[in-house]
Amino acid sequence: MAEERKLGISRENHTKSSSGEQKKGVPDLRTTIAGVEFKNPVMTASGTFGSGMEYGEFVDLNRLGAVVTKGVANVPWPGNPTPRVAEVYGGMLNAIGLQNPGIDVFMERDIPFLKQYDTKIIVNVCGKSVQDYIDVVERLSEEPAVALLEINVSCPNVKEGAIAFGQKAEALYNITSELKKHAKQPIMMKLSPNVTDITEMARAAEAAGADALSLINTITGMKIDIYKRKFVLANKTGGMSGPAIKPIAVRMVYQVAQAVKLPILGMGGIATAEDAIEFLMAGASAVSVGAMNFVNPYATVEVLEGIEAYMKKYQVEKLSDLIGVVE
Amino acid sequence: MAEERKLGISRENHTKSSSGEQKKGVPDLRTTIAGVEFKNPVMTASGTFGSGMEYGEFVDLNRLGAVVTKGVANVPWPGNPTPRVAEVYGGMLNAIGLQNPGIDVFMERDIPFLKQYDTKIIVNVCGKSVQDYIDVVERLSEEPAVALLEINVSCPNVKEGAIAFGQKAEALYNITSELKKHAKQPIMMKLSPNVTDITEMARAAEAAGADALSLINTITGMKIDIYKRKFVLANKTGGMSGPAIKPIAVRMVYQVAQAVKLPILGMGGIATAEDAIEFLMAGASAVSVGAMNFVNPYATVEVLEGIEAYMKKYQVEKLSDLIGVVE
Amino acid sequence: MKRKVTSKVISQKEISPAIFDLWLETDLAAEARAGQFIGVFPKDKSTLLPRPISICKVREDGKALRIVYRIAGQGTREFSGLREGDEVQIMGPLGNGFPAEAGLGKKVFLMGGGIGIPPMVELAKEIKKQSDDNTVIQSIMGYRDADTFLSEELGKYGEVFIATEDGSVGTKGNVMTAIREKGLEAEVIFACGPMPMLRAIKSYAQEKGIPAYISLEEHMACGVGACLGCVVKTREVDHHSHVNNARICTDGPVFEAGDVEI
């Protein structure tokens, strides 16, 4: 881990470290997060891609830098009542409530499914108590095929307080340092945008030993049906995602990249390669396509091809030459 | 003031108090904020409507419930360098930096202009120090035509810390109680959405004696030109407005309405009467049209007519019957 | 296999106030069956999600699909403006569809309410195609008023009984009133419509001890089973979710009434 952490520390160095091998003219799309090398920076946002089974019908999972799975808990969660989703201007609200089959089924079904593909596996871990998270993290330690753990401390739709870990710096520090004791894989803390100062949260995670950060999770929103005079979502509020939130996400990725040395997985409304490159230039080492998978099931691969085309057109040799270059 | 405050306390009572006079069949659009009665709930968001001169060419200012002016400071402010605005998906970013001619010119030119119209005047007050705010508030006390003061403690584009007043509950409490000592008119604190818990801010303002709240101000965002590898705005970040942010604004208005008894002026991406009614049902006593004035200079009047049409169609006698009714 | 494709508008007409009949040229039709649906994508970028609309008919050559939908919002309003030759993005075929075979050799109720009626047309067609002499199709359709869209067409596949809320045509009331009033009997039910109607059908079927295949609706996002947005509570633990939730978009929209808690 120590070695991985060290590699993870600079967003600029680690991709360079290996890009030499690439052949001339072909852009080197590889990127590294916390010492884990990915063949390209295009990943999936947790909860929008299941464990890849559904979108495997549309895209070749082998093309992806990584599949970030739907959040998994120590036991099965039924999630929230319906309606769980609603469309909003330029995006959507969701209040799924982290429905998941639990770690046992996940280990027996989802991991073996993903192992068939030449893509990295990042597992999103959720829980209601620190112990819940520890249980899942320890089970996942048995599985070397899991490259990275994304710790979901920022789901706005679960009452039991998971979000509290993501909105109070001290709580985030505590759960991060606790999980570092139990995790074999590097851990990436997924930050909530529903905070006054995202850099304070990022610093807390870094200080506690986090290996990477992913942001942003969804922004809490609400939709009212004025004809029924009712909340559209059974949960009243839901997490907003989609192109509408992109400027907020890019701003937060930039602020965090300025504040800490940890590598960042950036996301929030990415629909096109241009969007993805905005996140890279803001300081993300990789990007996730989320809600836009629902709008365009081929979005991940189209974003990947668009980044490659941009790099060719503007003679960008390697991805690391785009990361954090905005001035 | 005490009397006005008391009236202002319940969002349900004060409109009733006077609605008796209205004739049958015609919906009573009147609403009251902090004891000030407005003939209808449609207002303008500060900074998007100047002092009404420009949009007076498009709409009859006499139709509006109130004109909320561009922020005014004790002295002229030059604002930020350009580019100051950028379009984003479903909205825009702005970093004007509160350019304004200063209170002297404002009193000599803008107030007399607005006094010609049968609409209420709400002046948005900005400053860099508590004393700056006090200076403006005291000058405005001389002017009975000014019905209400909106205190801008949440502009994300001014370095000097105005925003700090809006992001720390204690700072908000202090400036609010300080201004209450000097203000003749009721004061409405404009809250920033860039906080972890908007209700904490609302409670601080209420505890400090604020008469009303307006929300939301813009959400800090960023746009990067990936071809120039530069920030689109000279200020790097800007405040995001437009339909894209509406679900976040509606959620915050609802949360604040649940948390405090103060009347709320709701805003954030209102483009249509349906949008406005969503804010009313969430708990706002009045609404402001902001960036959408730029997209449709007739938006304010169309929103007003749409609310009236909705009330007729669904036999809503008075506006107060819509306020906070969501379940 | 599910795909997102560009389809071409063959024709569109308003067959009843705010109800549109749209034929689309698409090879997705070759794989489509009754009870399945397609996701139709608005062009305007402020409305991003696919609109789930059930398939009303599949052209014999498998090269065209027909959907009949009601204007319910900005997306469907946009669709209502589509003209011959226009292109529209669609995804499908989605969902499991009705088990038409369960109707063979039986007395069958096809029960539809309002905008739940369209899928009954393709279902009637499929059952009729494979049916033997013992198969009897009776369609019981509930409408608001005299705008009894698609009822004539359903007549081609069997007897049609109409219920209208305002009593302007057929039985005054809903589909349940109609079957009681007419004393109709069946061995299997296929239904699509509003939840109160489906609940009534579920209890009726249980009381009669016959199977009822009902098509459910729910707010959807992805439409392909990934987001878990559109779930329904299930009696048994679901094979996929391992909780008592099934995904309407993929495990459904058609369920045997006894299997779901509605």
Add this chain to the structure above:
Amino acid sequence: MKRKVTSKVISQKEISPAIFDLWLETDLAAEARAGQFIGVFPKDKSTLLPRPISICKVREDGKALRIVYRIAGQGTREFSGLREGDEVQIMGPLGNGFPAEAGLGKKVFLMGGGIGIPPMVELAKEIKKQSDDNTVIQSIMGYRDADTFLSEELGKYGEVFIATEDGSVGTKGNVMTAIREKGLEAEVIFACGPMPMLRAIKSYAQEKGIPAYISLEEHMACGVGACLGCVVKTREVDHHSHVNNARICTDGPVFEAGDVEI
């Protein structure tokens, strides 16, 4: 008076790669003058703000406007798809326009660079219309390459000198290179184009002691002077803002070069 109206597309053609020539039927034309612009609104709701595009020509009957624009983003890409008969929302006329009268009886330079060239057409027309024998119009236009759009048309109003970056037509270089190479002289300058060109013209005019009216560009939001988004630093305190900022959309876009800090 400024208004937002629905206009009808009379015609549109691509006159040079990614540069479109669009004629719109609108009575806003009656009030429009050279150097003013209109805000053109995209239909797609994800792109909300009006696109400021300068007026290239006003039809004699005051019932139609012509704009010539380059595809620069999603909005202008959408406009490029407009066909005869399509409707498009526009707002205008906006801005102050060029003081054509300042050119009467004088030797006039009309200097345009790239997509800054179109407004020079209407300006040339207006000056020519009121001109006497002493009025001499010389147009100096800068292009990237041989796609010298509108240069022929400008020829109807006076002599035209072309500069191209790649030297494929006329002088190799920019408009300043051209006037030096040809030894041209003027008593007043009207110009629109990229900032470096306008800066060069400003210093040239100061050096020659002649007035130069330049049209400025800036990111705009409202287009009517309310948002203070598009300001330019001014030498003197501005009458409206009471700081050293003038609003390009309303106090401009045309300024006497000496009055603004560029």
